[in-house]
Amino acid sequence: MYLCIKIGKDQTMKQTFILAILAVLLFSCHEDEDSAERDKTDFLQYAFYEQGNPKSKSEAFLIQDGTIHIMAVQHSNLTSLIPEYTINGRDVYIEDTKQRSGWNAFDFSDFTNPITYRVESSQGEEKDWKVNVYDLPVMMINTPDGEPIVDKEVRKEGCTVKLVNLDGSIDDLGTAGIRGRGNTTWVLDKKPYNVKFDNKHAILGMNESKNWVLLANCYYDRTQLHNATAFEMARLTDFPWVQSGRFVELILNGTHLGLYYLCEKIRVENDKINITEMDPEDLSGEALTGGYLLESYVDLGDYYFDGYPFQTDYFNRTGYNLNCWLAWEIKDPEGDFSIPKEQLDYIKSAMNKMESLIYDDNKLMTGAYRDYLDIETAINWYLVQELSTNEETTRTKNLYLYKDRNDKFRLGPPWDFDAWSFGQSAIEWHNCNNWCLYYRQLLKDPVFVQRLKEKWAIYKPLWEELIPLFIDTHMNMILRSALRNEQMWPDWSDGNLYPTFSYEVCVGEMKKAFYQQLYWLDAQISAY
Structure with a gap:
């Protein structure tokens, strides 16, 4: 009886020892996997707030392809912002100065000039991350195939469109068909676009419509103000209707394309050129x-x-x-x-x-x-x-x-x-x-x-x-x-x-x- 019990205890101890070894090995493997997953060169989250006012936090609305896109803290001068972030790498640097979340060394809390981070992994890999700080609304467009819009005659249908407002809120504008537009401006590198939404939207306080134009304001106009100013001159007259517009930044398929002027398209509509819409049968x-x-x-x-x-x-x-x-x-x-x-x-x-x-x-x-x-x-x-x-x-x-x-x-x-x-x-x-x-x-x-x-x-x-x-x-x-x-x-x-x-x-x-x-x-x- 005693022998049987002893043998049973020895077997139990042996089993326990084996299980312990397996657990250590499994934990070690899991830790290695976690380490390998963490040890990259990416930002996972990013935000900043005005120094002394954590409630003023603005969070990045897009982190992609080496760029952090974030709306400026409202009513801030961008000179005293504290960033908070998480990464899956080892260390973060600006130039040769090591950074840490919630703290900035020297004068790197000044975002009035572009800031570029460098994320390093423990394997010595590096990746640069540029911070784009916006103080205008941002229109984000993604084409269904991720390809650019290259046709001026045929719309690329099924594009998803979102608008990031100044307060950081995001309006989902649904889907749209988008094509190029313009004559001289279309052959330039910075392209203008026609946008036709599947549903009507009142964007940035303008009249509700499906049809909009993104003007690139070509190289001849360094001020970017010619169109907006002339339209304002016309609005001060007694024209029955003049198109309204708002300045926005455009991000297409994750790539920032710069400053655009989003304006109403000249069309026959109730709130635009308000005339009778004809039918093909109107022939006499x-x-x-x-x-x-x-x-x-x-x-x-x-x-x-x-x-x-x-x-x-x-x-x-x-x-x-x-x-x-x-x-x-x-x-x-x-x-x-x-x-x-x-x-x-x-x-x-x-x-x-x-x-x-x-x-x-x-x-x-x-x-x-x-x-x-x-x-x-x-x-x-x-x-x-x-x-x-x-x-x-x-x-x-x-x-x-x-x-x-x-x-x-x-x-x-x-x-x-x-x-x-x-x-x-x-x-x-x-x-x-x-x-x-x-x-x-x-x-x-x-x-x-x-x-x-x-x-x-x-x-x-x-x-x-x-x-x-x-x-x-x-x-x-x-x-x-x-x-x-x-x-x-x-x-x-x-x-x-x-x-x-x-x-x-x-x-x-x-x-x-x-x-x-x-x-x-x-x-x-x-x-x-």
Whole structure:
């Protein structure tokens, strides 16, 4: 009995010893696996807060591909921020100074300048991590295949879109189809985009819509303010509608693309160009008369249009060298080449009738053309283009013209100021008077001229007071983003008037050009 018990105890002790050895081995293997998993070179979490105020914490909204994307602490000057983070590596450095979470050595808590961390593993591997601090809303777009958007005609469908607000909250905007846009700007490295959401969204306080535009603001405009400023000038007039916009930063498939201007797309919608939306069946009678939204189309070579885009009989050459062929695209009703022949014939005939009354001096003086062309919007468009010194108007480019059912043609809203405007081309010069649309003729009509003078007297003091303030306010708003954008897209010497000036000096030159053209134009209009 005793022997049996002893043997049983020996077996039990032996089993216990074996189990203990196995447990040690298993724990050691598990620890090695954990160590191998931890011992990498990545940030797993990142946040910072204002020194002395831990409740002001801002957390990174994206950590990917060697970049930490984080919204700035609101109302902070970025000079005294304390970072907190976790890594799966061994140590973190800035240059040669070792860092630790919740503490900064020397002056590395100043985030006004770019900061780059280096994460090291115990195996000696290293990885650099750049910190992008944003003080503008951030739009994040991911394509379903992770590939870039390279087509200007066909949308890439199924893209997911999110908007990071200034307070760090994130709006899920669902899915959208996205394609490229623009003419000259599309061939540049920094691409502009058209965005069509699957559902309507009111973004950053703007009207609800499915259709939006991300303007890249090309290299010619170092201030990044030309479009926004010209649109604001137009909003101070009595245009029925002018597109709104907001500055955002764009991240596409995890890659930061810089500063963009998100704005409403010019379209026929209730809160935009509010005219009747036509159906393909509207082929006769009153229904055939509208609404139509047209955009000018300019070809700079010896191109002859074959029916579409369509040309009118009277005004089909534009530009100081007369090598620009002018035609019109129908933006709404949508369909372009598939638009019913009856609608195409009607709108072309209506424009020919209007132009026949403008280009016959005797008929012009009767004012009969004013039954076909709304001079209020024509004057608004003229004044915005002239004051902004927009050289694009010499070729009648990017001009929108619309007509509601049983109504006149109306111009606007103004569009496309990122290149040759606000001093980038000639100052103290008329861009519209000689080659742009009908203005050489319209300025012969004393009724048109008198109304132009009246409207200038209303708008000039508004523009003189409010536009420089708008420029200053928005320069300060986008300053850090604009400076970073210049580092990302540095080809300013190609076609830019001020390639070597600082950003702030470029904005100053823009304001100077505005004032100079304002006072010159005032004298010119007084002498009309």
